[in-house]
Amino acid sequence: MTRITRKSTALAIALLLLLSVMAACSKNEKESGGSPSASTPASPSASEATKPSESSEPGESAKAPPEEVTLEFYMPSGTADVNDLQAVLDRFYADTKDTLNTKFKFNFTTFDNIGQQVSLKIAGGEQVDSAFVAQWTAPNINQMIAKNQLANLDSYFNNDQYPGLKKAFTPEYLKNNSFIDANGESHIYGIPFTHGFDGGGVIYYRQDLAEKHGISEIKSVEDLTKYYDAIVTNEKGMVPLSWNGSQDLISDVLWTMVTPLTTKHNFETYVAGTNSSIAIKPDGSLYVAKTVNPWSDPEFMALLPDELKSVDPLAGFKMAREWYKKGYLEKDILAQKDPDGQFMSGKAASVVRTLDIYPSQKQQLETAIPGAKLGYFIINPGYLTGTPKAVGSDFKAWNFAAIPSNSKNIERTMQFFDWLFSDLNNHDLFEFGIEGKHWTAEGDSKYSIPAGVDAAANYNFPGFTLTWNPTMVRYDGNTPDDVVTTLNNLGDTNFFFKKLSAGFNFVTDNVKNETAKLNDVKSLLRTIGDGVTDDIEGTLAKVQKEFEKAGYEKVRQELEKQFSEFLKTNPYEGQ
Template identity: 25%
Template sequence: MERGAKIFSLFIVLYMMLSLFAACNEDKNSQKKSSEEPLEQAKLLILTGADQTEQPDAQIVWDEIAKVTADNINIKIEVQSYAWGDYVQKVNTMAAAGQVFDIYLNFQGFLSGDVSKKQCIELDELIDKYGENIKKMVPADLFSDVSLNGKIYGIPSNYPVAGGTAFIIRKDLREKYNIPEIKDLSGFEAYLEAVTTGEKGMAGFVGRGGAGGLDFDLAFGPDVLNIGSDMAVFAEIDPDIKPYKAANKLTSDSFKKRMEWLKKAYKNGWIPRDILTIRDENTLLASGKAAALCNDMWTVNSLGPIVRAYIPGGELETFTFRDYSMPMIRMTKVNNFACISSTSNNKERAMMFLDWMRASKENYELYMYGIKGKHWNPIGDNQYELPEGVDPAKKPYNPSPWWAKVMQFDRLDKLSEPGFLHIYNQVVDAKYTTPELINFSFDSEPVKTEWVQVGAAYAEIMGPIGQGINDSEADYLAAIKRFDELGMQKIIDEIQRQLDAWAAKNKK
């Protein structure tokens, strides 16, 4: 009897163990099944600036992206495109109001402020979890460009980061007035004089600054590391002078030389009288109302077809003051990158989509060029052409690439502008060195009040001075004094303090 009881007890224990094993196995199978179930569709709102804000076929492409991602990341995108002159203010307004958006194009000059305002989020953990292809496709040295205090806040666009800016002018007008190809400042002056004299009502040079202004600066001084924003540079650091010194940009020799030239240009009528109210110089050039501007090399590809379509005989070309025979040095941080908004309700899915864009050439091409056969046709591996009947000046799908550009996947338009190719072919495979100084990132938080005050007043105070309108020495000195009252010197001192600390820490 006792032996039978023991056997029965053993049987019960064995049964319970088998039941427990089966339950565990069932739980694992259930988890596996659950993990294989498709994600619920998430909607992502993307904000960007664009040359072409209206795109009739955008929804068709967005629907196709939703279709091809349904079995994996399962997202449905909407891209809101704004004119460049309105874009930054639109993002700031939406963020301040707490409006929900997910991914937005950002620029180097605004990163520090956005981090301080908690407008964008840290991305390190999301990249580690969902950014396998981002790590493969983005050059490692670019991540330091979008980092503050050791944390990554942006996914860099990948494009030539040295030497990709240029002047864009009307080739047909240069030839009309028998001006030789422009190679220096005197040649540019001859062009502006001829056009503003001979073309009634046409503005001359409408370059207000921004990334393209870097090429203009080369006429007055060497490449330096600028601290500030695209439109308001506060300090400069010369990488060739050690120990490193942060100098007030507005009192530098190069700025004074630039200012003197702009005084002459304004006096001679080469700069329009309403230069301070111009918000979209690209449209002025494309519509035949301006003769020259500075921008990146891709801009000529966007504007060239429009000029030919609406200006009889119109043709654009590019030139630069950069000497491509000299070694290339990367003195600017990557200026275009994607941030994830702190108001996003789908932060993980936003990172998944940024990674999806870099996972394959097919994924990238779907967003960048649209539906194959409808919006574009491939030519080999590296070019494309528009289908017959598609007007290059009014493409039904022509998205802004700057929040997610991947140079390794890019195709060139078969009809790329000669002015674009003139610059692109010299920089796309160019070897460049990156000075150690590029890794220095300034945190404006300790001087956030002064930073905001100086930045807000910059256009009002320096606009008339920097464009040659108020041309007296007294005007200039009054502007410098006003900036000092707003805290410019405190900003310079803080930049120097952080620069010294960075140099000591990194033994530079």
């Protein structure tokens, strides 16, 4: 008689158990009248048959949690620490100890330092499991990708194993937030965070001052100029409109206010990273404007929709000069670096910001200046009228969480992000804090701060670094309905037309020096862009010569080459 070994006995028992489980599955299928789906095996594998038994509660598993891990996240914040963060983390740990079993160390630094800090830590081999990166950090996300510092995250999206990520990040959204690597291939190198596909430019003004001088709500450029005239006449020493003249051009804002709407969008001005403007010819090929001010290029203008062909090419500059001479802008505008601070301190009657920060602007103003009320004038006529397809977007986010390619915890980090976006309650825990303590839900789209809670000491996580997503947005309960409508439009892909450059990234390797020089030369436009000089045409001619000296033609040719290649797979679609 053959002797039966322990090994063969164990194998026999395992086979018997497997047959029993298979029989049970078959019985359950017959009783339910169903059949296994294409994605669900008709019977478990041998390895599954030896796993711990299922919990008696539906949907719960007795599977042992993974080994505990502590993830290191690096991100910028306006404050050194987040109020009451530990309480939120403790709630998260308690809720997920049997599933994710993940701990966190959030490392916060300043906006101007985050890029350098992250890059140095990655280069030094230190633990970094999620790093905030963007097009505006230094080094920026493109530079880090070129150095192979960031992990390719393609496999975690559009993947049924990560349903939260699949639901929150559509293929089109991801396509337009992918980046070109060193091999010329486009991949997902960061989780994109945004509430909308544009901030929605607005002029915030003192509604209390408008009412004081007999002006109700400001709904047009004419209303706005009446308000500024009243400020100049009656509020001596107050700047009507504060503006960051050390960096931006008010002429661009004013141009947007008065430019006619059009239903054809075969052009784009100032394509990101290029200092160039483009238009699509009738045959589908590309034209790159030859002038720094594209509206001054006759060939460019000839390709535009009829509504725009009669627009004065200097309209924005002329309007800026007019506002400057009327006293709407401060005399030393080119030195202004903190327009919002000027507005919040009561030294300015209005400031240009974005509508997506309305709740915080309202709270900050009314806290800083007793009796003040916040008004808002929406700059872009497309937003102001709520006209679909009147505003363009590249559907790009400007904030990303990337994972270093040398991280040992890529999967655990992505499992957390999948959990975060799989349920509104999970998301709200990190964005707003503990419900009932830090905030109170008002349906699925609004929230309020509980009575007695000090807003200044309340939970204040910088959501743009971790949680912002167009599918999960709540607004302050005091937000006016028309603001909510516009904010919802900002997050609706169907509201926008797609910019020509959506999905395009200009690689500057062959024109790095020229691009840097052009950025410096463009600063010469500030004198006319902020209205401080009458010599608009002379300044434009001077800047044009300097552009040509700096190598603008070489940049034009490189842009034409790269964008023409882009058009082969992303042709103009008549948007």
